[in-house]
Amino acid sequence: MNLDKASKICICGSCPSYFNCGEKLAFCLWESGKSKCIISEVGCICPGCPVQQELGFQKIYYCTRGSEKKQTV
Numbered sequence: 773m774n775l776d777k778a779s780k781i782c783i784c785g786s787c788p789s790y791f792n793c794g795e796k797l798a799f800c801l802w803e804s805g806k807s808k809c810i811i812s813e814v815g816c817i818c819p820g821c822p823v824q825q826e827l828g829f830q831k832i833y834y835c836t837r838g839s840e841k842k843q844t845v
């Protein structure tokens with residue numbers, strides 16, 4: 773699954789930590805960097821996301837901690 777497809781399925785928009793500043797979604801697949809506007813970790817709903825399930829990802833808080841790949845290094 774590529775970033776474009778994942779960003780359409782991504783459920784971050786319903787997350788309590790999410791703040792919309794126009795960033796592309798699917799933080800779990802971002803190649804570099806983290807969200808520049810999500811700062812507070814007040815819950816992460818990634819474990820209920822179809823993208824995470826399909827790709828077999830294990831981490832959370834991709835917006836503030838980096839992608840699955842980055843957190844796995």
Ligand code: SF4
Binds near residue numbers: 782
């Ligand atoms: S796992 Fe999280 S960051 Fe990745 S697409 Fe789903 S809700 Fe978005």
Ligand code: SF4
Binds near residue numbers: 783815816
């Ligand atoms: S990555 Fe997790 S914590 Fe960040 S906005 Fe998406 S669901 Fe919420």
